[in-house]
Amino acid sequence: MPQKAIAIASDHAGFDVKEEIKTLLLNSGYDVADLGTDGSASVDYPDFANAVAEALANGTAQRGVLICGTGIGISIAANRHRHVRAARCCDATDARLAREHNDANVLVLGSRTSGLETARDCVRMFLNTAFEGGRHQRRIDKLA
Ligand code: RB5
Secondary structure, three states: OOOOEEEEEEOHHHHHHHHHHHHHHHHOOOEEEEOOOOOOOOOOHHHHHHHHHHHHHOOOOOEEEEEEOOOHHHHHHHOOOOOOOEEEOOOHHHHHHHHHOOOOOEEEEEOOOOOHHHHHHHHHHHHHOOOOOOHHHHHHHHHO
16 A cells, blocks of 8 residues: 555444554554544544544645444535545445545445445555546536
8 A cells, every 4th residue: 555644533333443444554554643533432423524624634644534333424524624525435346436536535434334344445445546537637626
């Protein structure tokens, strides 16, 4: 995997998966900024989406990974930030196309809807796939 800093965060529902994905990232040589949560106590997913959005904005990280129970709430929250393109991915094909076509900068996973091996596959694909540019850049420009 290329060298980049990754900001990772989850709510309580995604905590266990976050820990597993953090291990994968560290073992792959990435710098990882773990922005919480730090246990199973109930928390609110927008707070963690906002933390990853801030890390991307201030240059702490170039990519983000967010996890909640379904991945839905935390992706809605993340995409309220104009500089974030968060893609909830259910398999490696989603992750590949999110990079190739959407230049997604945040991968979102659902801990209750995706198995751990699938989540790991999504992370590897997301971090190793380049944006195709061209007609896709024109479409992304229209998002702004
Ligand atoms: C928490 O119970 C759950 O609602 C949250 O993790 C997420 O699935 C929301 O979209």
